[in-house]
Amino acid sequence: MSEAPAIEANELVKVFDKGKVRALSGVSISVERGSVLGLLGPNGAGKTTVVRILSTVLAPDSGWASILGHDVVKEASKVRQLIGLAGQYATVDENLTGRENLVMVGRLTHLNRATVRSRADELLESFELTDAASRPLKTYSGGMRRRLDLAAALVGRPPVMFLDEPTTGLDPQSRQDLWSIIEGLVKVGTTVLLTTQYLEEADRLADRVVVVDHGRVIAEGTPGELKADLGTTVVEVTFGDSSIADDASTLLQGLSTRPILHEGAALELTVEDGPRVAIEVLRTLDAAGIAVGGLALREPSLDDVFLTLTGHKSDDSATTAAAAAKGAVVG
Amino acid sequence: MTTSEVIGSSGRIRWMLSDVVTVTWRNLLGFLRIPEALFFSTLHPVMFVLLFRYVFGGAIHVEGTAYVDYLMPGIFVQTVCFGAVATSIGLAEDLQKGLIERFRALPMARIAVLGGRTSADLVRNVFVVAIMTGVGYLVGFRIGTNAALFLVGALLLLVFAYSLSWGFSVVGLSAPNSETAQVMSFPLLFPLTFASSAFVPVSSMPGWLQAFAAHQPVSLVVDAARSLMLGGAYHSTSAELQALAWCVGLLAVLVPLGVWRYRRTA
Numbered sequence: 001m002s003e004a005p006a007i008e009a010n011e012l013v014k015v016f017d018k019g020k021v022r023a024l025s026g027v028s029i030s031v032e033r034g035s036v037l038g039l040l041g042p043n044g045a046g047k048t049t050v051v052r053i054l055s056t057v058l059a060p061d062s063g064w065a066s067i068l069g070h071d072v073v074k075e076a077s078k079v080r081q082l083i084g085l086a087g088q089y090a091t092v093d094e095n096l097t098g099r100e101n102l103v104m105v106g107r108l109t110h111l112n113r114a115t116v117r118s119r120a121d122e123l124l125e126s127f128e129l130t131d132a133a134s135r136p137l138k139t140y141s142g143g144m145r146r147r148l149d150l151a152a153a154l155v156g157r158p159p160v161m162f163l164d165e166p167t168t169g170l171d172p173q174s175r176q177d178l179w180s181i182i183e184g185l186v187k188v189g190t191t192v193l194l195t196t197q198y199l200e201e202a203d204r205l206a207d208r209v210v211v212v213d214h215g216r217v218i219a220e221g222t223p224g225e226l227k228a229d230l231g232t233t234v235v236e237v238t239f240g241d242s243s244i245a246d247d248a249s250t251l252l253q254g255l256s257t258r259p260i261l262h263e264g265a266a267l268e269l270t271v272e273d274g275p276r277v278a279i280e281v282l283r284t285l286d287a288a289g290i291a292v293g294g295l296a297l298r299e300p301s302l303d304d305v306f307l308t309l310t311g312h313k314s315d316d317s318a319t320t321a322a323a324a325a326k327g328a329v330v331g
Numbered sequence: 332m333t334t335s336e337v338i339g340s341s342g343r344i345r346w347m348l349s350d351v352v353t354v355t356w357r358n359l360l361g362f363l364r365i366p367e368a369l370f371f372s373t374l375h376p377v378m379f380v381l382l383f384r385y386v387f388g389g390a391i392h393v394e395g396t397a398y399v400d401y402l403m404p405g406i407f408v409q410t411v412c413f414g415a416v417a418t419s420i421g422l423a424e425d426l427q428k429g430l431i432e433r434f435r436a437l438p439m440a441r442i443a444v445l446g447g448r449t450s451a452d453l454v455r456n457v458f459v460v461a462i463m464t465g466v467g468y469l470v471g472f473r474i475g476t477n478a479a480l481f482l483v484g485a486l487l488l489l490v491f492a493y494s495l496s497w498g499f500s501v502v503g504l505s506a507p508n509s510e511t512a513q514v515m516s517f518p519l520l521f522p523l524t525f526a527s528s529a530f531v532p533v534s535s536m537p538g539w540l541q542a543f544a545a546h547q548p549v550s551l552v553v554d555a556a557r558s559l560m561l562g563g564a565y566h567s568t569s570a571e572l573q574a575l576a577w578c579v580g581l582l583a584v585l586v587p588l589g590v591w592r593y594r595r596t597a
């Protein structure tokens with residue numbers, strides 16, 4: 001038997017509400033065995049829809065997908081034995097205890113009682129839930145629920161894991177812990193598809209990244225390749241008003257590796273060497289007698305990826321980014 | 332990972348049963364974890380018994396027996412029918428909380444989610460009928476036939492409610508949330524349980540209503556339960572057979588309907 005990829009999707013299309021919402025318009029991905037794919041995209045891009053189709057929860061309208069060579073529609077029951085799913089929202093039973101939740105999933109995966117019990121204990125231990133194991137889920141915090149949800153997806157030791165925004169809503173420490181757990185899975189050969197809105201997360205965990213927007217793949221590559229496309233730092237400069245920014249934009253054009261983004265009274269330059277360019281910016285503007293309201297350096301964000309790839313900011317985050325930029329220049 | 336290739340159809344059936352048992356266990360634990368709900372949902376039918384026995388009972392006259400004897404089989408049926416609403420609420424809740432999504436990605440039998448829900452609700456109905464029988468005894472109810480026939484009557488009405496549970500699973504899977512599932516269920520149940528022979532003889536109703544009330548399944552199941560539990564003037568082989576036919580017919584229609592609705596639920 002030839003080695004099929006762990007996950008393969010070909011031209012997946014999915015529409016909702018009788019064609020009114022086009023969630024996916026032809027998404028193709030391929031994930032090698034034992035590797036981690038980061039599916040990156042803004043709200044509403046179609047990440048969850050891809051995960052639901054690949055995990056047999058939802059059937060595509062057209063296109064096909066397979067897990068380790070098995071079709072997700074025609075061989076759904078076979079596929080279900082090969083996958084673990086931790087959905088975007090923790091799907092746990094509020095009335096059961098942590099251990100009972102794991103036992104339920106283990107029994108429904110058709111493991112024998114002894115195996116279920118030992119796996120449950122093992123997972124509770126590694127997710128630091130042993131103390132809370134006998135408490136109903138109702139008493140768990142959001143982060144604990146998230147961890148239990150992930151543990152539940154692992155009970156069957158599936159060779160392919162789907163994690164839909166696994167770290168959203170976790171504190172920085174829990175996020176680090178979860179990252180280590182995912183790295184541990186990869187060490188034992190598990191193939192992982194994880195969705196995220198954070199470039200940093202994809203950067204840390206993923207071997208390859210696929211960026212989706214409006215139900216289409218708009219870029220793919222290793223995190224390094226994507227970042228190389230982006231330049232490494234963003235320099236934000238703000239001025240008294242938009243016309244001053246206009247003048248400054250002409251002066252600074254040569255310093256940015258790509259066209260300067262002009263938003264209101266603010267400019268954004270994408271550069272390789274942030275600090276050096278920042279000094280250069282101040283010198284140039286000072287010499288021209290233009291007053292600078294504020295200056296900030298930051299790492300490229302997912303928004304910058306979208307900006308670069310699509311020429312527009314992701315719809316939801318445009319306002320928050322603008323608000324953040326405003327906050328940064330005060331004082 | 333390749334066990335499915337080795338197991339035959341007997342293994343499949345074993346898995347299916349094991350999945351139904353697991354989901355039933357999970358739902359029963361759910362009942363126990365909210366004792367308040369269990370307590371009040373049991374208290375509710377007990378209040379009904381007391382209400383009809385002592386408040387309305389004096390004004391209702393039935394032939395051939397004390398009203399409390401007439402009442403109990405009727406109120407058993409009414410109670411277990413309302414128990415079927417729990418099926419729709421429970422499924423709507425699982426859907427809302429995303430649990431069904433998790434179940435769908437597991438290699439479990441498709442039928443187990445509904446099978447486990449309806450079975451748990453059946454177990455709860457058994458418990459409630461047992462409590463009500465005790466309360467009935469305290470307020471003067473006496474079995475007119477014998478214990479074995481009484482149990483056959485109880486079994487009949489429990490199977491009837493079980494078939495209704497499958498019907499209400501469709502309501503639960505179609506409702507946007509559990510509150511709506513509940514309010515969607517009542518308009519279906521009120522006419523069936525109250526425009527029936529459960530509390531008053533059908534002959535006391537206006538003519539147009541009698542036509543419906545005398546032939547609808549709840550009345551037939553109530554009549555069959557009276558036949559089996561009271562006997563005497565209430566003995567009716569025809570009601571017993573018709574009630575049995577309804578149970579079989581409803582199961583044959585509602586189980587596939589529930590499974591169909593579940594498959595369509597995204």
Ligand SMILES: Nc1ncnc2c1ncn2[C@@H]1O[C@H](COP(=O)(O)OP(=O)(O)OP(=O)(O)O)[C@@H](O)[C@H]1O
Nearest residue numbers: 016017021023041042043044045046047048049050
């Ligand atoms: N069941 C559904 N019914 C109708 N529309 C849906 C449904 N599920 C998803 N959509 C729509 O499909 C599009 C893609 O949704 P999806 O949940 O896949 O996005 P996402 O990338 O996971 O977003 P997020 O980051 O917010 O989780 C959105 O426009 C969404 O509104």
Ligand SMILES: [Mg+2]
Nearest residue numbers: 047048049088
């Ligand atoms: Mg999502």
